[in-house]
Amino acid sequence: MLVAIVGRPNVGKSTLFNRLTESQLAIVHDEPGVTRDRVYGEIIWNGRTIPVVDTGGYVPHSSERFEAAIREQVDIAMEDADVILYVGDVTTGITDIDQEMADKLRKDDTPVLVVANKADNDERRWAASEFYEMGIGEVFPVSATNGIGTGELLDALVDTLPEEEEEEDELEDRTSIAIIGKPNVGKSSIVNAVLGYDRSIVTEVAGTTRDAIHSLVNYEGREIALVDTAGLRKRAKVKENIEFYSTLRTERSIREGDVCVLMIDATDGLQNQDINVLKLAEKHKKGMVIAVNKWDLVEKDTKTAKRYEDYFHKILQTLDYVPIVFTSALTRQRVYKVIDTALEVADERAKRIQTSRLNDVLREAVANHHPPTYRGGNYVEIKYVTQVRENPPVFVFFTNHPKGIKESYKRYLERQFREAFGFKGVPLTLVFKQK
Ligand code: GDP
Numbered sequence: 224m225l226v227a228i229v230g231r232p233n234v235g236k237s238t239l240f241n242r243l244t245e246s247q248l249a250i251v252h253d254e255p256g257v258t259r260d261r262v263y264g265e266i267i268w269n270g271r272t273i274p275v276v277d278t279g280g281y282v283p284h285s286s287e288r289f290e291a292a293i294r295e296q297v298d299i300a301m302e303d304a305d306v307i308l309y310v311g312d313v314t315t316g317i318t319d320i321d322q323e324m325a326d327k328l329r330k331d332d333t334p335v336l337v338v339a340n341k342a343d344n345d346e347r348r349w350a351a352s353e354f355y356e357m358g359i360g361e362v363f364p365v366s367a368t369n370g371i372g373t374g375e376l377l378d379a380l381v382d383t384l385p386e387e388e389e390e391e392d393e394l395e396d397r398t399s400i401a402i403i404g405k406p407n408v409g410k411s412s413i414v415n416a417v418l419g420y421d422r423s424i425v426t427e428v429a430g431t432t433r434d435a436i437h438s439l440v441n442y443e444g445r446e447i448a449l450v451d452t453a454g455l456r457k458r459a460k461v462k463e464n465i466e467f468y469s470t471l472r473t474e475r476s477i478r479e480g481d482v483c484v485l486m487i488d489a490t491d492g493l494q495n496q497d498i499n500v501l502k503l504a505e506k507h508k509k510g511m512v513i514a515v516n517k518w519d520l521v522e523k524d525t526k527t528a529k530r531y532e533d534y535f536h537k538i539l540q541t542l543d544y545v546p547i548v549f550t551s552a553l554t555r556q557r558v559y560k561v562i563d564t565a566l567e568v569a570d571e572r573a574k575r576i577q578t579s580r581l582n583d584v585l586r587e588a589v590a591n592h593h594p595p596t597y598r599g600g601n602y603v604e605i606k607y608v609t610q611v612r613e614n615p616p617v618f619v620f621f622t623n624h625p626k627g628i629k630e631s632y633k634r635y636l637e638r639q640f641r642e643a644f645g646f647k648g649v650p651l652t653l654v655f656k657q658k
């Protein structure tokens with residue numbers, strides 16, 4: 224499920240994005256041509272969490288360039304989004320490019336809601352009905368700056384969305400692996416290397432999100448689905464759209480996979496954008512592997528891999544449980560190790576630990592380092608723990624003061640569990656309940 228915000232430059236897309244996601248993190252600039260920080264966020268409305276992307280990037284200065292960029296953004300959104308918010312500006316009315324986009328959108332079956340933005344007052348709200356002439360969907364007069372009209376828009380958006388997807392993890396034996404990462408790191412190359420494993424048994428199956436197509440491959444007797452590999456071959460042509468496109472693809476692939484393999488280029492290192500992808504995967508409780516590709520380009524001695532690993536673990540901080548594989552899609556060095564590691568992580572994610580073993584570790588952890596007292600001397604006791612689900616794993620701890628367990632103590636317990644039980648590359652969910 225994904226909502227895309229599209230429209231001409233300066234109609235207020237970013238302002239709307241911030242308003243709907245109630246975040247002031249993305250920077251809105253008055254002058255066009257400035258890079259934006261964030262294109263992905265979440266709308267929380269009527270109990271639903273709705274991923275949304277702003278067409279973001281920066282807006283090319285020249286009018287032909289921005290028109291080309293918008294055309295392509297609308298194409299990408301029609302292909303990948305479940306609902307499009309087409310934003311227009313009531314102070315300018317419908318322009319030629321709006322008209323042209325309307326012609327495109329009318330031919331597609333993606334639902335569109337038209338946001339007539341900058342409808343800050345009654346007079347402007349009346350002017351908004353002009354946008355019905357576009358003939359692509361219901362029109363919502365909105366003021367992104369003061370919030371008027373956003374409630375009606377969000378109600379309609381929730382009504383338009385497809386039903387929430389069921390998690391089908393347990394129903395299938397198949398392991399889904401999503402290869403993600405910035406353009407040019409070697410995703411297609413590694414996928415081709417793996418698919419080449421036995422060409423004859425590669426089949427394509429539909430994914431759960433719009434138009435996603437997975438390649439099925441039989442690997443060492445296991446069925447694995449490489450998530451949305453068809454999408455890897457497609458590229459945004461307009462430079463400014465590359466980020467928008469890859470954000471859409473990344474978000475969608477993360478949701479489709481059991482395990483995400485984040486590929487990076489060894490010569491680039493681990494960048495903020497990569498960490499953000501891992502955080503997204505962690506939030507979705509997916510298994511994770513880091514594949515450091517183009518290892519052939521790195522000058523090495525016997526300690527190089529170790530040095531890289533230490534350096535990565537340092538910047539990964541709380542994500543330091545993610546395994547790292549050094550590989551080269553070009554020379555095929557450790558290409559299968561990447562897949563083997565992803566499968567190991569998938570197995571770890573599906574693991575269930577006996578309650579007695581969990582409690583042995585818990586007792587010892589508490590004995591070595593007792594939780595601090597809560598609110599002036601209340602003794603915090605953790606009575607027992609049990610794993611309530613796997614795939615992804617969730618542990619429930621029963622305590623007399625759930626609020627008395629601080630973040631740092633949770634991380635301590637998590638580390639003890641990892642030490643005792645592994646869970647390599649798997650985000651753990653620790654829940655504390657009153658008892
Ligand atoms: P984008 O290029 O479509 O993402 O547009 P921005 O969100 O960067 O906004 C462009 C300009 O329009 C900024 O100066 C905003 O402050 C202004 N703007 C955005 N929404 C509204 C609105 O609802 N009312 C008014 N009056 N101005 C707005």
Ligand code: GDP
Nearest residue numbers: 406407408409410411412516517518551552553
């Ligand atoms: P994608 O955009 O992430 O799918 O990246 P591609 O698979 O298209 O690869 C981008 C470029 O990097 C191509 O020119 C590849 O030949 C090259 N490449 C991919 N993997 C390796 C590798 O392991 N070593 C080297 N030296 N080049 C690679």
